[in-house]
Amino acid sequence: MNRLRVRVFSAVAALAVALTALVPAAAQEAGNPNFWFAGTKLIFERAIPLDGDVAVSIRDSGLTRFLTKLGATIAYQPQQRYIVVTAADHRTITFTIGSAQYSAGGVSSRATFAPFVDGNEPIVPLFALAHALYVEPVAGAGATILQPQIGALDIRTQAGRTTVVIRAATAVAYVKRIDTPTHVEFAFSGVASPLTGAHALGAGVTATITTGGVPRNPSTIVALDGPGGFSYELSAATSPYELALTLTGAPGAVAVNPPAPVLTNAPATARPVAVAPAYTPPPPPVLSGTVPPPAEPPASLDDTSPVAAPTGPAVVDAVTLQPVDDGLTIHVVLSGAAAYDWHRLADQRWYLDLHNTTLTDAGRDERPGVAAVDSVRIRQIGTPDQPIVRIAITLRGEKTVDVQTAADGLTIAATNVDAIAALKTGSGRVGSAAVGDLAPATPAPLDTPVAPATPWKFGNGSRTIVLDPGHGGDDYGTAHNGLIEKNLTIDIARRLRALLLAAGWNVQMTRDSDIDPVSQANLAAMRADGKPNPEDRAYLQTRCDVANSINARLFISIHVNYSDSPSVNGTTFYWYKPDSELLAQTLEKAVIPVAGTGDVGPRHENFYVIRHTTMPSVLIETAFISNPHDAALLRTPAFLQNMAQGIANGVKAYAGVPGAQTSRADQ
Amino acid sequence: MRATRAVALVLLLVAVAAASWWFLGRHNNGPESVVVYYAKAADGTTLVPWTVSLGPARDPRSVAFYAAVQAVAGPAAGVDAVRFPPGTTVRSADVEGSTVDVDLSKDVGTDVEGSFREAAEFKALVYTLTALPGISSVRVSVAGEHVATLPGGHLELDEPLTRQSF
Numbered sequence: 060m061n062r063l064r065v066r067v068f069s070a071v072a073a074l075a076v077a078l079t080a081l082v083p084a085a086a087q088e089a090g091n092p093n094f095w096f097a098g099t100k101l102i103f104e105r106a107i108p109l110d111g112d113v114a115v116s117i118r119d120s121g122l123t124r125f126l127t128k129l130g131a132t133i134a135y136q137p138q139q140r141y142i143v144v145t146a147a148d149h150r151t152i153t154f155t156i157g158s159a160q161y162s163a164g165g166v167s168s169r170a171t172f173a174p175f176v177d178g179n180e181p182i183v184p185l186f187a188l189a190h191a192l193y194v195e196p197v198a199g200a201g202a203t204i205l206q207p208q209i210g211a212l213d214i215r216t217q218a219g220r221t222t223v224v225i226r227a228a229t230a231v232a233y234v235k236r237i238d239t240p241t242h243v244e245f246a247f248s249g250v251a252s253p254l255t256g257a258h259a260l261g262a263g264v265t266a267t268i269t270t271g272g273v274p275r276n277p278s279t280i281v282a283l284d285g286p287g288g289f290s291y292e293l294s295a296a297t298s299p300y301e302l303a304l305t306l307t308g309a310p311g312a313v314a315v316n317p318p319a320p321v322l323t324n325a326p327a328t329a330r331p332v333a334v335a336p337a338y339t340p341p342p343p344p345v346l347s348g349t350v351p352p353p354a355e356p357p358a359s360l361d362d363t364s365p366v367a368a369p370t371g372p373a374v375v376d377a378v379t380l381q382p383v384d385d386g387l388t389i390h391v392v393l394s395g396a397a398a399y400d401w402h403r404l405a406d407q408r409w410y411l412d413l414h415n416t417t418l419t420d421a422g423r424d425e426r427p428g429v430a431a432v433d434s435v436r437i438r439q440i441g442t443p444d445q446p447i448v449r450i451a452i453t454l455r456g457e458k459t460v461d462v463q464t465a466a467d468g469l470t471i472a473a474t475n476v477d478a479i480a481a482l483k484t485g486s487g488r489v490g491s492a493a494v495g496d497l498a499p500a501t502p503a504p505l506d507t508p509v510a511p512a513t514p515w516k517f518g519n520g521s522r523t524i525v526l527d528p529g530h531g532g533d534d535y536g537t538a539h540n541g542l543i544e545k546n547l548t549i550d551i552a553r554r555l556r557a558l559l560l561a562a563g564w565n566v567q568m569t570r571d572s573d574i575d576p577v578s579q580a581n582l583a584a585m586r587a588d589g590k591p592n593p594e595d596r597a598y599l600q601t602r603c604d605v606a607n608s609i610n611a612r613l614f615i616s617i618h619v620n621y622s623d624s625p626s627v628n629g630t631t632f633y634w635y636k637p638d639s640e641l642l643a644q645t646l647e648k649a650v651i652p653v654a655g656t657g658d659v660g661p662r663h664e665n666f667y668v669i670r671h672t673t674m675p676s677v678l679i680e681t682a683f684i685s686n687p688h689d690a691a692l693l694r695t696p697a698f699l700q701n702m703a704q705g706i707a708n709g710v711k712a713y714a715g716v717p718g719a720q721t722s723r724a725d726q
Numbered sequence: 727m728r729a730t731r732a733v734a735l736v737l738l739l740v741a742v743a744a745a746s747w748w749f750l751g752r753h754n755n756g757p758e759s760v761v762v763y764y765a766k767a768a769d770g771t772t773l774v775p776w777t778v779s780l781g782p783a784r785d786p787r788s789v790a791f792y793a794a795v796q797a798v799a800g801p802a803a804g805v806d807a808v809r810f811p812p813g814t815t816v817r818s819a820d821v822e823g824s825t826v827d828v829d830l831s832k833d834v835g836t837d838v839e840g841s842f843r844e845a846a847e848f849k850a851l852v853y854t855l856t857a858l859p860g861i862s863s864v865r866v867s868v869a870g871e872h873v874a875t876l877p878g879g880h881l882e883l884d885e886p887l888t889r890q891s892f
Contacts, residue, residue, distance in 0.1 A: 622767065
């Protein structure tokens, strides 16, 4: 049957095309039914009446114009069977090649014929599609009128507020005809409605819908009646195709009938609320006064100098992990002699440093899967002159850790026994000249502030920090509320640079003017490497290269965020590589109290510049330009300064002072 | 004798037809629905799943295409979701091993502002497609071209995205 339809369609289409070639405009009209839509003639290239509907190709320019006016898009891929139209209200209308069954917003219906493919042209039933898009075909004089409708009345009640969303096929045009405490009328032009009659809305209010006008220019009246009195406000519509009203009934007003949604097609698992919850601004920012000092790092954790004179150089030949009962024994096989010290932090981390010692293998991470130990990290840190091998354990609780020297090195035993008044630090020597010394060094105070409990990571000891003011040049970033992201990012970066320079760091900026930096070498290399999209990669890679080429200590990218939802606010700290998570957490703790923004928190995200830099890297979205509160902050120089100060505080908390080989946050 | 042969032949044909029908029917039965995710507008990262019924086409390519279209369309209006830029459509979705290659219309690159929407919309798309059986990553292209990022964007699109990318 379908094959026959294809042949008939092809034959008629071929005739139409032939006629079109002879007398274009006249032929199109002669070969096709006449359609009117929204006050204009709608001409299809090929529209063939079929089984009470009309067959059109999804690539027909007339259908494209029709869908565009409805704010709808169509998706189809050859060699698969679905044709999906997304309506302006985000409902999807799904047709399947070879099946008359179709669905609109999850509601199943049946067309008079199944969509089919004619040659390469997917053919759909026009009337079924129009109906799903709230457009009804109406017979007119010599033409079919595709009449837009008010197709849905969504009624939602939340926290005592009733919201009514009136949805139409086309952009809503209305006037308010009557407005009294008990009766309000809205007149919509250009649309009819199948929803005529009375509908209880809640809050003691009833909506009565009537239609009028002529087929080519219909009108619809929506009258709201609340005998007990009511008030309403027009809510911000999320699309031009709808009108949203929030109703408040008079005290004591009760709905006569429980409200029920009318023709709503929202997914059942996500019943929508049309109105965003009222925005509660965060506490006012600290725009003046003293900046809270960052937590000072405990001296013992910043101190990487050996407690005894180094005896090396030594070499760690192997580190083996052996589960024992619920605990873990770590054997460190060592050539030569070395001094070591170990430290227990209050957040269940424990580490041991072997000084003047190098690691023959690459560092590694292990999750031994025992009750006492979460993870073990083995790393080469320090500098070429003073290499350190660090073995770091994240314990599951305050577990006992013993260090014993052995003939060939060290044995570290973590057992699943809670340590009581556990020692916080210790030191000794190991190797040919080893003298066991497990007596604790000066214990750190018990109330010592500690770095956040996060995975271990290490830095490279460089004195240079690279700042990356986002966007620049032709790339404005986001621009709203009279603010432009590229200008804000460089303002904050310059303020931050001054603070870091004053603290003794070297600072390099990826840009220090209104440009979007790109290296010609990068452009040439990326155009030559055959990978796609070389320009975009070259621009972003150039920023990364600034930091990578000098082996910078940290890379901090500064941005300003945007959301379609004005209530979204706050500062976000994006990280990607594991070695950057702690930096993001440390910056968060330092920035939020100083900047006064909401705390979106650290987030793991696959952003280019924090992925392709080789050192700990964080991209800070300082505030939302789209949020009134944040935008007001971004206009204030004091806020920009505080943001810079907060980041500088975070750098200090994370990296200590310039020249230190490592910092407490590195441990 | 001839009659017996004819009966046997008919029975054999019937058996072959029944087996073919059973086999084809069995292999046409993919999932009856797909789980689609959207990111809440309030934070851009909390994903909310909902289930969308499939039509009769259950082959992997059709299902992947359908799931991708649903993720890009997002939930119905009124749901507080982070959404793709208006006009964004799925041009194609092809399954290659455990990767879905999704080609989006160029509209996805309009109004790239901040990283909030970009991260949220692609997280929802990736979670939706990797919820399909056997799929673990999503390679994104725009208007037929592979891209490193969206214009003015932040998210790395050079390599396939996985759930671990977010």
